[in-house]
């Protein structure tokens with residue numbers, strides 16, 4: 001009798017222990033990335049010191065390092081974070097609230113010899129906690145995101161950085177392009193022209209996946225701190241039939257149609273083009289008053305962003321390529337701009353680049369990507 005109850009106790013304890021261990025293992029494999037964060041990180045673009053040197057040092061950028069340094073360097077981000085959390089997403093300021101000068105930025109370490117890229121310390125405080133979680137403060141892109149778990153950290157840098165746009169304006173008054181990092185805007189459904197973005201268009205991928213960006217790019221990824229999502233990431237939640245291509249193929253088709261519609265509009269007025277400020281991608285230099293006979297333009301080969309502004313790559317009849325920013329195309333020297341900021345193609349180019357720069361071809365927010373592109377096509381009709 002006695003012996004049997006001991007046996008029972010052992011059996012019960014064994015079962016409890018088994019489940020406790022299983023639970024711990026299960027949890028740790030979900031939360032702690034397997035593999036080696038240091039070597040994975042070293043292979044990722046976050047470790048790219050070249051970009052930090054080019055964009056976030058006083059030698060290369062002067063006081064503009066107070067702009068770019070916020071997201072392109074460890075030192076800039078850490079200096080900026082308290083200011084951001086206090087409600088000011090603007091450029092890095094000195095503790096007394098005045099604009100940062102070269103001397104102050106140098107002391108922070110935004111110099112060619114000292115600048116650091118997006119290091120472990122950038123994202124993690126003590127004990128490897130992410131520095132931001134759950135809610136973001138108002139971001140440089142002019143909105144905030146609530147209850148997005150650890151994705152809040154990623155959104156702090158991965159947003160378009162140019163303030164909130166007014167979706168139904170007839171004239172944005174600028175040629176600004178959305179930055180290369182449009183992911184937070186797209187997943188939260190913000191900053192589109194022609195499509196009302198003041199209503200809630202946030203994706204379930206941001207709101208109901210627990211940690212948003214981090215769920216797909218780290219927890220369910222197979223590549224740890226490279227933050228590359230795995231090819232089969234969708235299957236985790238949607239079953240084995242759902243693939244990345246289910247979303248990317250139609251969105252790519254719509255992107256092509258928007259580009260073709262913009263190209264048609266440009267070719268329709270090409271006769272007016274006489275002179276541009278030409279940009280050279282090899283040297284990153286401009287040539288003022290470059291004569292360009294618009295009738296020679298055969299194709300708008302690419303819509304892109306050059307130094308933060310909407311730009312085009314034209315292919316001429318003789319095969320020559322000419323790059324020019326949308327606001328630097330005139331009928332004649334000291335003449336009139338061919339594309340005013342109120343021209344719908346400027347808002348259309350913003351939308352095109354918003355979806356293109358997001359980099360997921362619609363995956364982050366499938367319905368929003370589709371609605372932005374179809375609204376753009378309607379506006380260009």
Ligand code: HEC
Pocket residue numbers: 051055064067068069070071072140156157158159160161179180181182357358359
């Ligand atoms: C709000 C944060 C933020 C600010 C401010 C910012 N960037 Fe970025 N930038 C990013 C992120 C994030 C990426 C990576 C986007 C991606 O690859 O999808 C990026 C990408 C880039 C790239 C492309 C890099 C590559 O490897 O292709 C360039 C160039 C760039 N930024 C230049 C600048 C410059 C110049 C400034 C200042 C005028 C600036 N950025 C300010 C967040 C920012």
Ligand code: HEC
Pocket residue numbers: 031032033037038039041042046118119120121122123124127128129130150153214218225
């Ligand atoms: C771009 C931001 C970013 C960078 C850079 C980064 N991490 Fe992480 N790391 C994260 C996030 C997000 C998590 C998930 C946090 C969690 O679930 O606990 C994480 C998780 C971890 C964890 C597991 C912690 C835990 O408690 O589960 C370790 C350890 C870690 N990182 C180490 C590093 C190291 C070492 C580096 C530098 C080589 C690094 N990280 C760089 C964002 C980053």
Ligand code: HEC
Pocket residue numbers: 045046048051052070071072073077118122123151153154155156157158213214217226227228359
């Ligand atoms: C401190 C700012 C910052 C934070 C925080 C940050 N990133 Fe980045 N991220 C960048 C910059 C800057 C780049 C581009 C670097 C380059 O191209 O040299 C980048 C690049 C990337 C890339 C590669 C993009 C490409 O074009 O290949 C991915 C993926 C990425 N980040 C995901 C994340 C995720 C997921 C998080 C949150 C865990 C995160 N990032 C947090 C600044 C940041």
Ligand code: HEC
Pocket residue numbers: 151154155158183184187205206209212213214215216217229233244358359360361363364
């Ligand atoms: C539902 C899963 C999911 C979520 C959530 C998610 N991503 Fe992605 N992300 C992807 C997939 C899939 C791709 C496309 C990869 C491809 O085409 O190979 C992608 C692409 C990207 C890219 C471009 C990578 C490249 O190589 O150019 C960046 C940067 C990125 N995501 C960052 C983020 C950030 C930041 C967030 C949160 C704001 C986020 N992602 C949320 C799945 C996700």
Ligand code: HEC
Pocket residue numbers: 203204205208209215216220233234235236237238242243244245246247363365366367368
């Ligand atoms: C972490 C879980 C998770 C992952 C991974 C995930 N999804 Fe989702 N997805 C969701 C949830 C939750 C919804 C909302 C559910 C609903 O609407 O029934 C959703 C909705 C969608 C929708 C409809 C949303 C819309 O905007 O209309 C599409 C399409 C979609 N996912 C495609 C994908 C693709 C493609 C991938 C892989 C790149 C993917 N998902 C990865 C959780 C996930």
